[in-house]
Amino acid sequence: MEIIIQPSGEAAAKIAARIMARLLREKPNVVLGLATGSTPLLLYRELIAMNLDWRKVTTFNLDEYVGLPREHPQSYHNFMWENLFRHINIAKKNVHIPDGNAKDIPKFCAKYEQQIRAAGGIDLQVLGIGTDGHIGFNEPTSSLASRTRIKTLTERTRRDNSQFFGSEQKVPYHVITMGIGTIMEAWQILLLAFGPKKARPIAEAVEGPITSMNPASVLQMHPVTKVWLDADAASRVQRADYYRWVCE
Numbered sequence: 001m002e003i004i005i006q007p008s009g010e011a012a013a014k015i016a017a018r019i020m021a022r023l024l025r026e027k028p029n030v031v032l033g034l035a036t037g038s039t040p041l042l043l044y045r046e047l048i049a050m051n052l053d054w055r056k057v058t059t060f061n062l063d064e065y066v067g068l069p070r071e072h073p074q075s076y077h078n079f080m081w082e083n084l085f086r087h088i089n090i091a092k093k094n095v096h097i098p099d100g101n102a103k104d105i106p107k108f109c110a111k112y113e114q115q116i117r118a119a120g121g122i123d124l125q126v127l128g129i130g131t132d133g134h135i136g137f138n139e140p141t142s143s144l145a146s147r148t149r150i151k152t153l154t155e156r157t158r159r160d161n162s163q164f165f166g167s168e169q170k171v172p173y174h175v176i177t178m179g180i181g182t183i184m185e186a187w188q189i190l191l192l193a194f195g196p197k198k199a200r201p202i203a204e205a206v207e208g209p210i211t212s213m214n215p216a217s218v219l220q221m222h223p224v225t226k227v228w229l230d231a232d233a234a235s236r237v238q239r240a241d242y243y244r245w246v247c248e
């Protein structure tokens with residue numbers, strides 16, 4: 001794991017966007033794994049401003065709420081089109097987001113896994129982290145070998161996400177998420193975490209034991225993971241001086 005501490009989320013997102021832009025130029029048909037939530041917004045803003053050529057890019061999103069209409073303002077379909085896709089020249093057919101309204105969810109999930117394989121696997125996966133250490137919507141105690149499937153959100157995640165829905169009651173209980181095993185097969189991973197609420201889950205994920213109680217800790221086993229932090233999210237890591245020194 002490479003831990004990169006920047007003074008602000010803006011600074012971290014700028015450099016992370018540059019890494020993605022380089023990859024897009026080197027491999028125009030790159031396969032990206034994308035994330036939603038407040039964290040990647042800065043990154044997407046940077047990428048939009050770079051005017052890159054996305055015509056041959058394929059994307060797979062991590063997760064989606066079950067039962068929320070696609071056009072619902074809080075669906076991740078809507079989030080991705082509003083915050084990234086409608087601002088770039090990506091081909092609609094190359095965009096993949098789990099279908100939270102699939103009639104046969106296990107069948108849909110198996111197909112999603114198959115589509116990722118058929119695309120040649122994910123070259124670069126963008127991740128955020130939940131306050132409980134989740135990646136995608138793989139909540140604590142998720143199997144570290146899990147594949148794309150339906151999951152039930154924890155109370156804590158529903159509380160965290162109620163800020164987007166206006167109230168906790170409106171947050172769906174179920175989601176479809178790529179599994180941890182699926183995420184671990186990405187060639188490269190960029191995890192972004194900003195703000196003081198991420199300090200504890202980040203310290204546990206980066207310096208604690210590998211445990212399904214903090215799903216992000218499994219990334220210690222991933223060979224090419226970069227963790228981008230702002231000063232607040234890095235405030236509880238014990239070896240911050242070392243990480244800063246290595247990056248100089």
Ligand code: PGA
Nearest residue numbers: 037038039040128129130
């Ligand atoms: P956030 O969510 O970016 O809205 O903090 C991150 C996550 O739940 O993965």
